[in-house]
Amino acid sequence: MIRFEHVSKRYDGGHEALANVSLEIRHGELLVLAGHSGAGKSTLIKLIAGLEKPTAGKVWVSGQDVGSLRQNQLPYLRRSLGLVMQEHRLLTDRTVYDNVMLPLLVTGYPPRDAAKRVRVALEKVGMGTFEKAMPLTLSGGEQHRVAIARAIVNRPSVLIADEPTAHLDPAYAREIAALFRSFHAAGVTILLATHDDTLFSPYGARRIELAKGRLLA
Amino acid sequence: MSFLPHGMAFRQALHRLAGKPLSTLLSALVVAIALTLPALSYVLIDNLASLANGVTGKPEISVFLKKEVTAEKAQAMENRLRADKRIVAIRFIGRDTALKQLAARGGFADVTGALSENPLPDAFILEPGGEDPKVFEAIRTSLTAMPEVLHVQLDSAWVERLHAAVELGRWVALLLAALLGTALIIVTFNTIRLQILTQRHEITVSLLLGATRAFVRRPFLYFGLLQGLLGGVLAWGMVQGLVLLIAPRVQALARAYNIVVDLAGPSVWQGLALLVFAAVLGWLGAGLSVRRHLHDGAVD
CATH class of the missing domain: 3.30.70.3040 (Alpha-Beta Plaits)
Known part of the structure; x- marks a missing residue:
């Protein structure tokens, strides 16, 4: 499903974020990518989404070499991925409903069916009654749920989350972890980058660890 | 090909225009003023040409x-x-x-x-x-x-001279149109630049969620087109108003030369041409701005 072949990434300033990383994430797998801040977890996610290009090596997603995709092909790759970024990136001038609707608008989904999908996604993350709320009136955990709803509304085959439980109190963090568990149970491939992997160990997730851009054995 | 994305982009552009009515009106007025001068010149020259054509047949x-x-x-x-x-x-x-x-x-x-x-x-x-x-x-x-x-x-020599003057006037009007049309493009370019800056977050998120460049570009292009069109409508009204305003004075002057002049405003076709001209320039200005400012760095 996702394969890294001897991938290195060095940024313009000379900082090496990833060094000769090779890994494979199989279809339907729940993978926890552990590592401290600055270990290279976010860079790895950006390489999968085509937000960065590898300096060396190849990144394959669903049989496509991401680094060789043209600018006009990248949107279609991103639509197959559900991305939950660490800082939510919700649009604060739009309602919860409109935020979750955005991926469907972007893909030109028929409006009538889109409304149903948005409501289903919000129900799945337990935010069904917050449709008309504005993001800034929600707690951090609720905002995170909305971001997850936005990531799953397109029914992606892969769900990728960067620090999904960061800055959340333990109760909220457990709820979020349980949500990802339920998506995995439904057959979605999941990649979770986190510095605290204890939350996911009860779910039988495979764990790999990054340190200073290198994959630890 | 689905027209759904275009309809959506069009509504989004309308929403943006309606969302800031004062700013929209001011921008449209700038566009209108830039268009009024060449359009009015053209209409006056056209009137003069009609007058010249009226006397050409009887040397x-x-x-x-x-x-x-x-x-x-x-x-x-x-x-x-x-x-x-x-x-x-x-x-x-x-x-x-x-x-x-x-x-x-x-x-x-x-x-x-x-x-x-x-x-x-x-x-x-x-x-x-x-x-x-x-x-x-x-x-x-x-x-x-x-x-x-x-x-x-x-x-017939003076008629030839009159025709030459009309032709020169037409060229001047065209040059004015080119010059002030460029101003219109610059105005739209800058308006769209500011919009891209204020909507950078939304653009970044949309691209992250799989939006194509065309999807992001479209509302800005429609915005430029609509702003141009609105400016064109205002310019049409301004030209018509100015013609009505100066017509009695021109007629008084013409009477002193024993000439009957019935100063006409822009015809429907001329008005429509003005609208198309304004809309195309608005679209062009927006297109150039989007091309310049919507680079890859929008996604980080």
């Missing part, structure tokens, strides 16, 4: 007779001229009549009154057929050769 040849030519000789000459197939109309103006006409013109009464004798000659005013300048010239040559003739004046 006249003035034939001034020598003082010693008697009435009988003048009559005989008129008969000869009437036999000439190249001439369609002949009018005789006796020297006394010519003096009266001169005196009737504003400012000349005192001058003619002070004259001890009438210095004006008898004259024929001929109207040649057709519109071929070579024929006019041939008639002039044959008239000049007649012994009764003092001087022949082909009165």
